[in-house]
Amino acid sequence: MRTWFEPEEAEEFEATKDLLIRRCVTWAKEHGHPADDLLLSAAVDARHESRDGRLAYWDRTRIRFFLLRYVPYKVTASREELDLAPEVLRTYLRYLDVTGLRDPRGATLAEAEEIIAGAQAEYASALDDPTLRGLATFWAHTALDQGFDLTVPGAFERFKRELDAGRVPYDQQVLDKIMQNRLVYGGIDEERAFPQPPVSLPPASELAEAAGRSRTVQRLITLADWVGKDGRALTDAGNLRVADALEVSALLGTGEDQLRIRSATDLPQLNLLLAWARKLRLTRTSKGRLLRVAKAVPLLRDPETLWGRAFEVLPELGRVVTVPVATWRPEPILAEIFDEILPDVLNSMYGLDEMPVVRLEETVWLACQEYVVLDEEEHRLDLLRREVARDLGRMFEILSDLGAVELTHGPADPLYASDLDHDDQPLPPDAVERLRAALSESDLPLVRLTPLGVRGVRDRLLAEGRDAPLVGELATAPPAELLGVLAQHYPPEDAVAELQGWLARPGQDVEMLVRAVRDCPFRTRVGAMLRVLAGALPERRLLQDLRHDPILGPAVWTQLIDAGKMRPGSLSERENLLLGAENFLSVLELAGPEGLVEQLRRMGGGDADEFLEAILASGHPDVVGLRELHELVAEPLRRTARHPLRLVPTRPPGARGRRKKRKR
Structure with missing residues (x-):
């Protein structure tokens, strides 16, 4: 199971959200903890809609934002239900902790519970203040207060007719304040930021x-x-x-x-x-x-x-970093947008080696034209471009004196010219030609962040709520949480470095990691964790050693078959059933019950009922998954099928292409 999705991965995210809520509610009932589908959904949405999008990352800022801003602004429910939000969030964070889904870079469970307890009085006050609501939430609460159940078909239309007719009372002063807040401060939505690569820092x-x-x-x-x-x-x-x-x-x-x-x-x-x-x-x-x-x-x-x-x-300090020289434009362009440009430039350098300054000059000039409307003659535009390049050079000299960047000379890495001919190149043709000529030279000004600069940029990224991994920060993380973060947020080479650092700590070994994979209750996450381990420890032949593991066997066979290191025909009949169950359970997690049902309906040949019964009786170790497969897939198929569903496996179970691959 993934806990991070691109904004455009709507279907994948919704399937995972449904799975998280379903499993969390079941777990909460079994352990006597309060749970509520609406509030759990809000907690998952709040993190997905955030700048970093990490569903399982919660710290003081995110906990307080959810309780004091997100719920009052976006969630419509009765006051009795809304009052449950702190305890429901506590339940959700406990569930993330016991299942190994928690991002270890956030607050520990004990810290999170203390933060929730400290925010409860403020939360009650936030619910009491209707001006903290969003515009949609204001009208939804107004409808709720007037007895309109918006979950009933046609209720919204009836409410709107009554509102338009002036028969719905509402607080105009509150509405005016909400509109004023919206105009002055905007909403609470955050734009998703690009994930940053892991970096290393000296002691x-x-x-x-x-x-x-x-x-x-x-x-x-x-x-x-x-x-x-x-x-x-x-x-x-x-x-x-x-x-x-x-x-x-x-x-x-x-x-x-x-x-x-x-x-x-x-x-x-x-x-x-x-x-x-x-x-x-x-x-x-x-x-x-x-x-x-x-x-x-x-x-x-x-x-x-x-x-x-x-x-x-x-x-x-843009107005003292830049120096005006043109009498017809006393204020340098870069001075006007320096507070935007400097962080953007540093972000573009983050995690990279020497960059040619000329490449940054062109991208900054392009940004200046987007920020500032320039209606100048061609020769004046060229003067402005040169002015921006000069001020950018001065900025780098100041950063060099500070110790944030290192300035050198030499040839540019071919990487910085490799995209100049791409169709989606954002630079205009004249900029591309200037770059092509400049990057061919052998002695160019180059710039890179120093370790101090890397740390400074990283600190700012973290303060902005962005994900900025640091190699070594997971050295004491719990095994399951370590593997989960590496599987989703670390490129293979950085995952190896992080894992080797973890194993170098006294008392931490490979068996602890394998045990964490065995204990994971999600099949897709088991597969991702195994891939990280196998890729980082090739000398261990880990997958071969685990072929006969009673818990991990089906997941191991799937990866060996996908890698061409195992023939499906080498499996026994029972092992083939276990492998089929592994694939079905993975699809259930990735696409949800409806997705699996739809996939089964499109298949033909072989009695699907009998095949599903065999899968359910296979003895696969994922007991919870099999129960969901029975209740959410097999039973609905039996109830709705007018004709026997027949299944013909066009590939051997577990063969390459059967499972939906996780985007990396």
Whole structure:
């Protein structure tokens, strides 16, 4: 079973959601926990509709968002039912935990339960505030309050007629507030972000040392020390005096102290550092003086934290990073959208080696044209493009001084020219031609993120609610949760590195991983976990060793047959039935009962009832799956079939192509 789907994989997601809810409700009844289909569905939807889409990832932010924003905004039900949401969420998270579906990078079960308990009072207040509802939820609640059961066919149409006729009372002030919130803040929907590749980082001590060596960090500390507790006098215009500006420039080593200037504003590097220090609250102005902020002293003594904060606020400094040169356009284009462009550029570099700067210049210029309407003559557009390229270069120099990127020269990797002839190439023809010429050169400016830069970008991605795997972060994860994450979110080579790191920990071995696969209650997830193990441990011949495992045998045979390493004819009659059951149970999970029923109806030959009975009596270890196969597939087929369904297996059970493959 997968717990992550692309937004367009609607059918696959719905089948998995139905399976999750069905199994969770059954488990909850068996263990005496509260469950509710509507609220469970909302919990699954909330995570699927999120920026990262991980159904089994829950942390403090996601738990509180679901209870305090998502349910009030989107869920329509009686107050009695809505009051159950915290306990139903607790049940769902317990189910994810006991089945090994939980994403170990989120909160532990104990942490999650504590977060839910802490949010319950706020949750009640959120339900009491009708202005937190979405527009659709407002009208749905209005209909519910007036006695309209919108689940009954035709009820919505009757409600709308009554509303249009003015016979439905509603709170206009609440509606106005909801519309105002929608206009000012938008809704709560999030745009799905691209998944990021796993990255590796050096030890924390090395990163701390690198932050201390950062030229920008050292300059910010020097600047704050120079300002001192007594401060420095400013001109009437609020700038440093020229003599002071040249003095501190010499201390900072910017090279600007030898310039002949009329004003301190003529020193762009000093202006940037002054603006950076103000943004970081290292300095402030008061009564005509530049002062050091007393509360900033602890930050100045912690270079690593100072580096992180400096990296975090840099997108807000576009107007001092860029420098206007054109008198007919005093505001550089990049300054207007710097807070959008800088994160996008860093994201595009994340997880990659050296990138040719010219490639980034073209994509940034394309983005500038999308963000800003440019109605200029052709020669002026070319000047603007060159201005953007210049400011992008200055941005990289600033990032280099900070220690976030490394600038080098050399030939570009052929990868960056390989897509120039693709039909879906987003760049215009003139940009493609410029790139083709530039990328053929042997000495190009190249840029890559340093480890500090990688960590900084990753921290921001995580703060935005995105998935940004880090090799080594699963070293102590429970075996089932480890394999589940590797199967869905890690490329094979990174999965090998993560698994080897896990096995290197004392007390963690392959048998623990195999046991976790045996305990998994979902056949498709068993297959995915086995593939990860077999791919990461080829020397173990794991699948061959597990051919006769009483629990894993059918899943192992499926993979061996699909890989051409086993002949279906080598199986006994009973083993063929077990293999058929494995495939049927996998389809049941992937396509749902209706999908399996429809697939059976399209087949002909062989009595389907008899075949299903044989499958159900096969002794397959998935007892829960067999029970669902009986109740949700076999029984409906018997009740609705007007003619005997006959089944002719066109391929041997388990042969390649029978099962729906999981998108990787």
